[in-house]
Structures are given as structure tokens and as C-alpha cells.
Amino acid sequence: MAHPSQTPPRGHVAFVGAGPGDPELLTVRAMREIQSAEVILHDQLVPEAILSLASEGATLLPVGKKGFGPSMKQDDINALIIAHASSGARTVRLKAGDPGVFGRLDEETEALDAAGVPYHVTPGLTASTAAAASLGVSLTKRGRNSDLRLLTGHDVKGFAEQDWRTLARPGAVAAIYMGKRAARFLQGRLMMHGGAPDTPITVVANASRPNERQLPSTLATLPADLDAADLDGPAVLLLGLAPRAARAIAFARQEVS
CATH class of the missing domain: 3.40.1010.10 (Tetrapyrrole methylase, N-terminal domain)
Known part of the structure; x- marks a missing residue:
């Protein structure tokens, strides 16, 4: 070799x-x-x-x-x-x-x-790392989360089951790949296991590419926000993470213009 x-x-x-x-x-x-x-x-x-x-x-x-x-x-x-x-x-x-x-x-x-x-x-840089970098946030943070989960929204059998109780805890952070079509399933499972409706979830489509788009959302509004945004391309759902305040304001201004 x-x-x-x-x-x-x-x-x-x-x-x-x-x-x-x-x-x-x-x-x-x-x-x-x-x-x-x-x-x-x-x-x-x-x-x-x-x-x-x-x-x-x-x-x-x-x-x-x-x-x-x-x-x-x-x-x-x-x-x-x-x-x-x-x-x-x-x-x-x-x-x-x-x-x-x-x-x-x-x-x-x-x-x-x-x-x-x-x-x-x-090895290569995985999408969740690039997505978090675009948001200006870290995937782990002292006092917030000491672990990070990489999940898939669906597998060969359909929507993928996870340890929902752990994921629904305050401060939990997970990067969910292939999760756009599974958004309503994810929302239902997390809320069923105690996930707070205002839990931040940021969807980053086409991370690092010229056509990257960021969609700040919450557990309560995720399916509706995704339907309205109609994002094309591969996306990562960052559970528990929101863009830094300055970036969120810039995003809102961009959407208005």
C-alpha cells in the first residue's frame, strides 16, 4: 500500500x-x-x-x-x-x-x-463543520454541550430513529444530514420527548458554496419554514445552534431586500 x-x-x-x-x-x-x-x-x-x-x-x-x-x-x-x-x-x-x-x-x-x-x-471536511463556520459558531461549547452528534434524517429503511430523549435535552447539539424531508418527523419525535418549541435549529444549504443559504428556525416552526424557503441542494440541520446575533440581523436584511 x-x-x-x-x-x-x-x-x-x-x-x-x-x-x-x-x-x-x-x-x-x-x-x-x-x-x-x-x-x-x-x-x-x-x-x-x-x-x-x-x-x-x-x-x-x-x-x-x-x-x-x-x-x-x-x-x-x-x-x-x-x-x-x-x-x-x-x-x-x-x-x-x-x-x-x-x-x-x-x-x-x-x-x-x-x-x-x-x-x-x-479524509475531507464534513458539511456540518463548514456550516457551523458559516454561522460563526462552534459545534461544542463549554457549559453548553460536551458532546456532538452527527445524525442522518433517513436511512435505507426510511426516516431514521434516534435517541430522541437525549437530543431533546436543553443544550443538546446535533448535525442532521439529509434531514429536509424528515423535518416534520424530527419535529414530532423531539417534541414528543420534551424538546422545547423555541429550540434553535439552523438549516444551512450548500454549505461553503457560492449559493449557500442559511435558514434560522426553531423546533416549532421548522417544517413550515422549510416549506416557505424551498431550499435547493444538500442541507445540514444544526439542532441547538443559531447564527450569531450580528449574522442573524444581516440575514434578515438580506431576505427583506
């Missing part, structure tokens, strides 16, 4: 985190691996601004999965990765955000292990 600081050899798979979307938030190693790849199998959420960093002769293959939408089967994705790596191509599996955060990394590395194909993983 190649040392991750070197360009991956042929027949090797580099799992690369593309970060939340802003090319300037790519790691140096991710940039190098993208530029040296001969084949890039990429998620649907990886933007053109990052795909354009590939070399002119690279083959770009979309293998994205979309919640509640058409998706390539995981077994087919695994087979494609193995086929290109086994052909001797310098192969990059490019995943939005961090490969290990709701990115099905284990399913793909297990398939490579079974096929005897070497690989390494380059």
Missing part, C-alpha cells in the same frame, strides 16, 4: 473526501490525488468546480446515490471501482464531504478487501 503522502500507484484506489463544495477547502493531498487520477468515480454532490481540477485526460464517472431518488446500486459501484483499479488505472473514488461520514466507505473498502485491491483514505 502506498504511503498517503505519495501519488497513488496504478491499480490502487484512493478514497478522497471532496469536502463540502468549496475547492479552497480541499486538503493539499486531496488536490494532488484528484489531479493525478486517471479515473475518478464521483458522488452526485461533488460540484463541477472540484471535478474541473482533474487532468484533461482523466475519465470522470458519476456514480452518485440520491435520497428518495434514482441511484446506482452499491454493488454496481463496487464492481466499477474494482474493475478500473484492476485494469491498472490510477483510480480515485471521490466522495462529497468526508468519506467516513454517511459515505458508505466501509461497504466499498470491504469489497476492495475481498478483491485484494489496495487502497487508502484521504
